[in-house]
Amino acid sequence: MLKKINPSQTEAWARLKLHYDRIQHIKLKDLFNENRERATNFSISWDDIFIDFSKTHINRETLRLLIELARECGLNQAITKEFDGEIINETENRAVLHTALRTPPGINTYCEGKEIQDEIHAVLHQMEDFSERVRNGEWKGYTGQPIKHIVNIGIGGSDLGPVMVCRALKHYSDGGPEVHFVSNVDGSHISETLKPLPHEQTLFLIVSKTFTTQETMANASSARQWFLDNGGNENDISKHFVAISTNVEAVTKFGIAPQNMFRFWDFVGGRFSLWSAVGLSIALNTGFHNFKKLLEGAHAMDEHFRQVPFDENIPVILGMLGIWYTNFFECSTEAILPYDQYLDRLPAYLQQAVMESNGKSADRSGNIVSYKTSPVLWGEPGTNGQHSFYQLIHQGTQMIPCIFMAAANPLKDPAEHHKLLLSNFFAQSEALMNGKTEENVRTELIKKGLSEEEVERLLPFKVFKGNNPSISILYKQLNPYNLGAMLAMFEHRIFVQGIIWNIYSYDQWGVELGKELAGQILPELKTDEPITSHDASTNQLINRYKSLQKKT
Ligand code: G6Q
Numbered sequence: 001m002l003k004k005i006n007p008s009q010t011e012a013w014a015r016l017k018l019h020y021d022r023i024q025h026i027k028l029k030d031l032f033n034e035n036r037e038r039a040t041n042f043s044i045s046w047d048d049i050f051i052d053f054s055k056t057h058i059n060r061e062t063l064r065l066l067i068e069l070a071r072e073c074g075l076n077q078a079i080t081k082e083f084d085g086e087i088i089n090e091t092e093n094r095a096v097l098h099t100a101l102r103t104p105p106g107i108n109t110y111c112e113g114k115e116i117q118d119e120i121h122a123v124l125h126q127m128e129d130f131s132e133r134v135r136n137g138e139w140k141g142y143t144g145q146p147i148k149h150i151v152n153i154g155i156g157g158s159d160l161g162p163v164m165v166c167r168a169l170k171h172y173s174d175g176g177p178e179v180h181f182v183s184n185v186d187g188s189h190i191s192e193t194l195k196p197l198p199h200e201q202t203l204f205l206i207v208s209k210t211f212t213t214q215e216t217m218a219n220a221s222s223a224r225q226w227f228l229d230n231g232g233n234e235n236d237i238s239k240h241f242v243a244i245s246t247n248v249e250a251v252t253k254f255g256i257a258p259q260n261m262f263r264f265w266d267f268v269g270g271r272f273s274l275w276s277a278v279g280l281s282i283a284l285n286t287g288f289h290n291f292k293k294l295l296e297g298a299h300a301m302d303e304h305f306r307q308v309p310f311d312e313n314i315p316v317i318l319g320m321l322g323i324w325y326t327n328f329f330e331c332s333t334e335a336i337l338p339y340d341q342y343l344d345r346l347p348a349y350l351q352q353a354v355m356e357s358n359g360k361s362a363d364r365s366g367n368i369v370s371y372k373t374s375p376v377l378w379g380e381p382g383t384n385g386q387h388s389f390y391q392l393i394h395q396g397t398q399m400i401p402c403i404f405m406a407a408a409n410p411l412k413d414p415a416e417h418h419k420l421l422l423s424n425f426f427a428q429s430e431a432l433m434n435g436k437t438e439e440n441v442r443t444e445l446i447k448k449g450l451s452e453e454e455v456e457r458l459l460p461f462k463v464f465k466g467n468n469p470s471i472s473i474l475y476k477q478l479n480p481y482n483l484g485a486m487l488a489m490f491e492h493r494i495f496v497q498g499i500i501w502n503i504y505s506y507d508q509w510g511v512e513l514g515k516e517l518a519g520q521i522l523p524e525l526k527t528d529e530p531i532t533s534h535d536a537s538t539n540q541l542i543n544r545y546k547s548l549q550k551k552t
Contacts, residue, residue, distance in 0.1 A: 012069035048476035089506035098272035142236035154207030157270025185215035211250035297484025319496030336379035347379035435466020
């Protein structure tokens with residue numbers, strides 16, 4: 001069991017509060033002026049990844065106190081419990097062992113005392129064998145043609161991770177089948193996806209941990225029907241449909257043979273499952289050798305997280321900086337800004353991982369917390385975001401901690417685009433820190449020849465307050481290993497914060513609620529009767545929907 005410690009009642013929290021009162025008005029610029037070594041003091045180089053957190057409102061004392069808070073909240077023991085396979089997801093009575101999925105052979109891993117490495121590696125071998133046969137054309141569709149298209153049908157954790165990684169590693173997909181993702185129950189998603197596809201060269205992956213999720217089951221049935229309507233028959237289904245699930249019974253009932261099923265386990269949460277057979281689309285698209293490198297990178301970060309002292313530990317430092325800004329500076333949001341088009345789905349993926357995990361208000365004793373938990377996470381790749389919402393970060397009324405990410409070397413670089421990209425990456429965090437003072441603006445406008453009156457009129461609009469914090473992550477190149485390591489880094493950061501906030505990060509009752517509510521309303525949409533069972537607004541909307549339907 002995890003300890004139940006209210007962080008706001010700890011000594012470290014009280015000290016941090018006093019410390020915050022002392023330094024809250026400090027300017028980032030001044031911190032750099034005070035300490036010439038600041039940039040090197042507050043950055044970490046690990047493998048091919050460099051993390052600079054010097055543009056944050058901390059000094060050595062802040063870091064010391066944040067680490068004291070982590071210790072007082074039992075982070076050390078919690079990490080051991082997680083990796084030892086204890087039941088730390090207590091509301092679902094499960095262990096949390098997505099890390100075991102990337103543990104190399106030969107290292108025993110236990111879940112509630114039972115050895116699990118053999119089972120994990122058996123599925124990895126099954127994935128390797130299958131993905132290679134599909135990629136080299138040995139696995140054929142029912143007309144004898146090779147598979148050229150993979151359609152991953154799944155939602156939430158069974159979609160966001162695989163989509164994000166397949167897009168991130170597109171450069172490495174050399175010769176692999178094209179991947180498509182269908183998640184939304186909105187029929188347009190599946191029909192538009194399937195429209196151009198040759199059914200005889202298409203393979204469906206039905207990905208669902210529970211194999212009961214409404215959206216996935218509806219899309220899987222439509223895909224099956226599409227396949228049959230286009231010329232396939234029931235006996236051909238085994239060549240075109242495989243399932244990834246923990247629910248053998250439901251998979252068999254759907255008509256997918258056990259040999260076409262890839263298993264995973266209850267100790268793998270949906271949003272942490274891309275490392276399991278849920279990542280089959282990644283292995284098919286980029287090759288199993290690349291999927292393996294992804295796992296290796298993640299495992300290297302797991303070991304770093306487990307072994308390195310807190311004051312040099314990347315996920316711990318990043319996690320505690322998030323606590324500093326959320327609970328002391330009272331920031332409500334955090335932006336994730338990859339200057340890497342390959343990472344365009346990373347913000348969406350992290351939104352789920354972070355907010356579904358730590359968007360909780362009951363603490364581990366069931367009491368409502370008296371402090372903030374997860375901030376709202378959002379973002380877009382740079383430089384696109386610069387031409388839209390950066391305005392608010394620069395000149396709005398809120399402090400928004402930003403995480404910038406960029407590769408030092410591009411994978412493709414026609415006409416030196418990468419230097420243009422990186423000049424923006426460096427410029428934005430600098431501008432967010434330094435801002436533009438009245439004095440600078442005045443000089444600039446006078447230089448342009450504006451009258452004194454004009455200068456004074458425009459001044460307030462052209463000033464940038466600056467002093468906005470950011471963390472910059474610079475990696476040598478986007479490859480499967482680095483990606484795996486950075487994703488594991490974000491996962492452990494979530495764990496760290498959940499421990500400090502004294503919440504359960506690995507359940508998701510809010511998602512379950514959505515699944516239940518839709519199930520209740522569905523039968524009501526199938527009758528002509530007016531609906532009166534909800535609140536007045538919901539009744540009105542359902543009844544208006546019915547009358548509008550009649551008209552069309
Ligand atoms: C993830 C969540 C949720 C889940 C989807 C799909 O952690 O639990 O996003 O992944 O609801 O669930 P299935 O995989 O069971 O279809």
